[in-house]
Amino acid sequence: MSSSDLEIVVDDPGAPDENSPAVTNNRTVEMVVMVLLLGLAALLAWDNWRTGASWDDTGPQAGYFPFYLSVILGGAALYGLVSVAIQRGVGLETFVTRAQLSRVLQVFVPTLLFCFAMQWLGLYVASFLLIAGFMAFIGKIAWWKSLLTAFIFVAIMFVVFDIAFDVIMPKGPLEAAFGR
Amino acid sequence: MEALGLLFHGFSVLLTWKILALMMVGLVLGIFVGVLPGLGGPNGVAILLPLTFSMDPTSAIVMLSCIYWGALFGGAITSILFNIPGEAWSVATTFDGYPMAQQGKAAEALTAAFTSSFIGSLVAVMLITFLAPAISTFALKFGPPEFFAVYLLTFCSFVGLGREAKHKTVISMALGLLLAGVGLDTVSGQLRMTFGSNDLLRGINFLVAVIGLFGISEILLTMEERLALRGHAARISLRTVLNVWKDLPKYWATLFRSSFIGCWLGITPGGAIAASFMGYNLAKRFSKDKESFGKGRIEGVFAPETAAHASGTAALLPMLALGIPGSGTAAILLGGLMVWGLNPGPLLFVEHKDFVWGLIASMYLGNVVGLVLVLTTVPIFASILRVPFAAIAPMIVVSCAIGAYAIQNAMFDIWLMLLFGVVGYVFKKIGIPLAPFTLALVLGSRAEDAFRLAMIGSGGSVGVFWSNGLVGSITTLAIVLLFWPVIDRIFASFGGKKESPARA
Numbered sequence: 222m223s224s225s226d227l228e229i230v231v232d233d234p235g236a237p238d239e240n241s242p243a244v245t246n247n248r249t250v251e252m253v254v255m256v257l258l259l260g261l262a263a264l265l266a267w268d269n270w271r272t273g274a275s276w277d278d279t280g281p282q283a284g285y286f287p288f289y290l291s292v293i294l295g296g297a298a299l300y301g302l303v304s305v306a307i308q309r310g311v312g313l314e315t316f317v318t319r320a321q322l323s324r325v326l327q328v329f330v331p332t333l334l335f336c337f338a339m340q341w342l343g344l345y346v347a348s349f350l351l352i353a354g355f356m357a358f359i360g361k362i363a364w365w366k367s368l369l370t371a372f373i374f375v376a377i378m379f380v381v382f383d384i385a386f387d388v389i390m391p392k393g394p395l396e397a398a399f400g401r
Numbered sequence: 402m403e404a405l406g407l408l409f410h411g412f413s414v415l416l417t418w419k420i421l422a423l424m425m426v427g428l429v430l431g432i433f434v435g436v437l438p439g440l441g442g443p444n445g446v447a448i449l450l451p452l453t454f455s456m457d458p459t460s461a462i463v464m465l466s467c468i469y470w471g472a473l474f475g476g477a478i479t480s481i482l483f484n485i486p487g488e489a490w491s492v493a494t495t496f497d498g499y500p501m502a503q504q505g506k507a508a509e510a511l512t513a514a515f516t517s518s519f520i521g522s523l524v525a526v527m528l529i530t531f532l533a534p535a536i537s538t539f540a541l542k543f544g545p546p547e548f549f550a551v552y553l554l555t556f557c558s559f560v561g562l563g564r565e566a567k568h569k570t571v572i573s574m575a576l577g578l579l580l581a582g583v584g585l586d587t588v589s590g591q592l593r594m595t596f597g598s599n600d601l602l603r604g605i606n607f608l609v610a611v612i613g614l615f616g617i618s619e620i621l622l623t624m625e626e627r628l629a630l631r632g633h634a635a636r637i638s639l640r641t642v643l644n645v646w647k648d649l650p651k652y653w654a655t656l657f658r659s660s661f662i663g664c665w666l667g668i669t670p671g672g673a674i675a676a677s678f679m680g681y682n683l684a685k686r687f688s689k690d691k692e693s694f695g696k697g698r699i700e701g702v703f704a705p706e707t708a709a710h711a712s713g714t715a716a717l718l719p720m721l722a723l724g725i726p727g728s729g730t731a732a733i734l735l736g737g738l739m740v741w742g743l744n745p746g747p748l749l750f751v752e753h754k755d756f757v758w759g760l761i762a763s764m765y766l767g768n769v770v771g772l773v774l775v776l777t778t779v780p781i782f783a784s785i786l787r788v789p790f791a792a793i794a795p796m797i798v799v800s801c802a803i804g805a806y807a808i809q810n811a812m813f814d815i816w817l818m819l820l821f822g823v824v825g826y827v828f829k830k831i832g833i834p835l836a837p838f839t840l841a842l843v844l845g846s847r848a849e850d851a852f853r854l855a856m857i858g859s860g861g862s863v864g865v866f867w868s869n870g871l872v873g874s875i876t877t878l879a880i881v882l883l884f885w886p887v888i889d890r891i892f893a894s895f896g897g898k899k900e901s902p903a904r905a
Contacts, residue, residue, distance in 0.1 A: 233790075236627040251831045258572060265579055268594050276861065283591040286849050287582045294575035297568045304568070316830060321625040325826075328624050332617070332798050332822075336815050339802065348799040352792070360791020367792075374796055378803065388452065388807045 241320035248305055248312035255302035262295030327359050343393030349375045408530055411758030415766060420460055424763065427464040428771050431471015436478050436782045437793060443730045443839075444615040445472055447608055448800050450737050451807035458741040459756050463763040465737060466717070469730055470522065470767050473713050474775045475782065477514040477706060482507060482783055490709040493681040497694060497701025504697050508637045511779055512645040513702045517656060519772045521707035524660040525667060525714035526764040529721075533761065536722040536747055543747050545854035546865045548724075550875035552848035555725045557883035559837045567886070569833045577838040580605045581845025588853050600813035607736050607842040609805050609814045613821025614828075614835050615729075616801045620794050621826045636780050645699075652703055655684050659704045663711025667728070668719055680708025714764065721745055721757060726843070729836045736843045 269291060272284035305312060317325070331351055338347040349371045356367035382388045415421075434445035445468050453461035476491035481498035494514060501510035543551075560570050583594045584604030595601040649656075659680035666676040684704035685694045694701050716728040724745040726732035738745050743753055750757050775782075805818040828835060859865035867873040881888065 233627050237625065247831060250827065254827060254831060254833075258576070265594055268596070272591060272593055281853060281856065283586045283589040283593055286852075287579055287593060290575050290579045290582075294572060294579065297571040297575065300568045301572065317625065324624040325621050328620055328794055328798075329823075331795070333819065335798065336802070336819060339815065340812060344799075344802065344806070348795075348802075351799065352795040355795040356789075356792050360789050362789065362791060370792055374799075378799065382452075382803060382807075388455070388803075389810070390803060390806060391812070 237318060237320035237324050241318035243315035243318050244322050245316050246313045247316050250316045251305050251312060252302055255298045255305065258298035259295055259302065262291045262298060266291035266295065331355055331359075339391055341393055343396055344390040345375050345379055346393055346395050348378065405530075407534065407754065407758045408762060410754070411760070411762030412766075414459065414755050414759035415463070415762045420463055420759075420763070423456075423460050423464040424467045424767055424770060425774075427467030428471040428767065428774055431468035431473075432475040432478075432771075432775060432778075432782055433471070433785065434468065435472035435475020436785055443611065443733055444619060446730055446733050446737075447611040448616060448804035450608055450733065450740075451804050453737070454740070454807070458738070458743055459759045461741065462734065462737065462756070462760055463767070465734060466760065466763065467767045467771070469713070469734075470764075470771050471775075473522075473710050474515060474518055474771055477518065478511065478775075478779060478782055479786070481510045481514060481702070483786070490677045490705075490713070493677040493705035493709075494702055496681065496705075497696070497698050500695070500697035501699070501702065506697065508641040509645055509699065510702050512637055512642050512776065513699050514706045515772055515775050516645065516649065517659075517703040517707040518710040519768050520656055521660050521663050521709070521711035522714045522764070522768045525664050525711040525718075526761065526768070528664055528715060529718045529764070530761055532718060533722060533750060533757070536750060542871055545851045545858060546868065547872045547875065548746070549848060549851035549855055550866055550872045550879065551723050551725060552844055552851065554875055554879040554882065555840065555844065556837075556848075557879040559840065561882040561885035565832060565834045570837050573828075573834050574837040574841045577841025578845045578848075580610070581607075581842050582849065587846070588850060600811065603809060603811065603813075605817065605842070606808050606814065607839065608733075608808050609817050610821050610842055611733055611736075611839055612801050612805050613818040614825035614839070616797065616804075617818060617822025618825025618829060620797055621822065622829060623790070624794070637776055642776060648699070652700055654687070655700050655704050656707055658683060658687070659707035660711045663708035663713075664715040666708070667712035667715025676712035677705035677709035680704040717764075721749060721760075722747060724844075724847070726840060729839050732836070732839045732843045739843075739847075 266288055269284035269288035272287075273282035274284040274288035275282060276285065331354065335347050335351040338350065342350070352371035352374060353367045356362045356370060357364055360367075382390060430449065431445065446465050449468060450465065453464060456464075473490075476486060477494050477498070479485045480491040480494040481502050484495050484499040486492040486495055498510045498514060501507065556574060559574065560567060579594070581604075583601055584592070585602060586593050592602065662679050662683065663676045666679065681694075681701060681704045684700055685691055688694065688700065690698075713728065713730070716726065716731040717734070719725040720731040720735050722745075724735065726735045735745055743749060743756060801818060802815055805814050806812070808814060825835060855865055856862075859868075865872075866876045
């Protein structure tokens with residue numbers, strides 16, 4: 222009893238290679254994260270101890286809760302660290318392969334640049350550059366499609382947020398030239 | 402009955418053109434969000450939340466909850482047509498849904514999924530309708546000690562009943578509670594953990610964290626996968642729909658049981674994901690023909706979808722009535738409510754009747770409209786997947802940035818969002834759960850304020866938490882749930898009746 226079908230096929234030519242070598246494994250990452258959390262807990266515990274972490278006559282001082290929370294966090298992180306460290310044969314699965322990491326960085330680095338660019342060029346111009354650039358360089362999509370799509374998307378965002386909902390975003394020299 | 406009267410009042414609040422238009426927009430956006438990879442239900446709600454700051458609370462929450470329903474419906478489309486679960490709770494739908502599509506019965510599978518979702522949600526909403534007024538009779542009995550006990554119960558139940566390693570849940574929750582405390586302390590006026598930074602003075606806004614944790618990190622994770630897919634977009638004809646509906650009464654047991662599981666797991670911090678799997682597994686266990694599950698049985702689509710939607714909807718009841726979100730998305734909606742100046746909890750039902758019953762009425766209407774919408778537009782949404790991820794990913798990043806910036810107009814928040822994105826990416830991969838973190842971030846300051854107000858009231862005595870029947874029972878229950886795994890093991894070793902893990 223099938224109805225008419227449209228077939229949809231999407232390919233991913235830049236997909237990460239299945240046989241790529243691992244960058245690191247789960248165990249290492251988990252231990253690093255636990256150490257970082259332990260460090261954070263120690264830092265926060267110290268700061269809250271300075272603020273005052275005991276009781277006075279109206280109840281707990283400002284630093285009381287955060288101090289004990291830091292202690293709990295530190296304790297749990299320490300438990301996590303020890304429990305992973307002593308089990309040497311566990312968690313050796315790949316955390317991320319080189320190919321996967323490069324794909325992740327392909328998104329992360331442009332996003333980072335976008336955030337920097339936002340401050341000088343304004344959000345809308347930076348968005349246009351991000352979308353057009355990403356589509357063209359990383360997606361290998363035709364330039365005219367990338368530029369057009371980016372332009373339409375940014376225009377819609379501008380109309381919706383700046384004009385309709387009055388939600389103001391960082392603006393740069395381009396908008397200033399138009400007087401907005 | 403009082404409930405029905407209030408419900409009709411709710412409908413009258415709801416039926417304005419503006420709100421109905423927002424409902425349609427919300428549903429469409431929600432289905433869109435549910436279909437796209439890299440953008441989830443909680444994330445869609447989080448990004449669009451700042452948009453709603455300029456709306457009145459009723460319109461805003463109607464739109465946001467419609468985004469939520471839309472996402473619930475949308476996840477099923479990709480599960481059935483492409484074997485790609487759009488959301489974590491649609492995974493169980495792929496077990497029988499995709500085989501059905503491969504056998505040429507995609508339209509039946511989709512109709513079954515949407516209809517059973519509708520039924521699940523409807524049961525949950527009826528539950529909310531009739532339970533809600535009863536909750537409001539509790540309203541006046543709740544003071545700071547009772548509120549703190551309730552928050553304690555939430556935290557303890559996440560730790561005690563959660564499926565992840567306990568120490569990881571504790572880490573997640575402690576971190577969230579700590580970050581909730583950064584900034585100006587409202588009770589004493591002191592600055593905490595700001596390290597002299599003017600930006601940290603403002604504190605860490607939960608929306609920024611959520612957009613980073615769920616949005617940015619999801620894109621990073623999606624890039625690791627192979628993004629190729631192949632499937633068929635089925636068009637659903639009226640004849641198919643009627644045929645599936647004709648067979649529906651046969652499966653009343655599955656539907657009823659799955660709805661029940663969903664409601665139960667929605668109200669307790671079990672969640673839609675657990676509900677969908679439990680619904681599927683129990684349907685399989687109770688069926689006379691177990692072997693056919695996994696090969697394209699329509700019941701295998703009914704069960705998880707009904708349970709997942711019942712659970713997602715039921716999670717809103719404790720959120721509204723007690724201020725305890727039963728799921729990540731409910732936590733975000735809770736945060737939104739607080740931003741609009743509405744404090745969820747028993748008093749919400751007394752002080753803001755229009756809002757609450759307008760919302761509940763919108764749940765009924767939203768489900769009906771959503772069902773019709775989704776039955777008629779499947780091919781359109783399915784073809785969205787033709788858009789290459791290289792186009793979608795930067796658009797999501799831009800939406801996230803707009804959402805994050807719109808909250809406090811602070812560039813610092815954008816950097817925080819990026820940081821949370823990385824944190825979310827790493828945490829998800831090493832198994833540190835994000836839901837307790839979100840919950841702690843949203844509830845942290847309220848819980849702490851409640852505790853300190855309770856202390857001021859009782860003159861520093863912790864015994865106030867057992868001072869009367871209500872607060873005493875909640876506090877005791879909280880402690881029991883915290884140590885539940887230990888208690889459960891003791892029972893099992895005594896050969897006592899073993900409680901099934903998800904019932905507790």
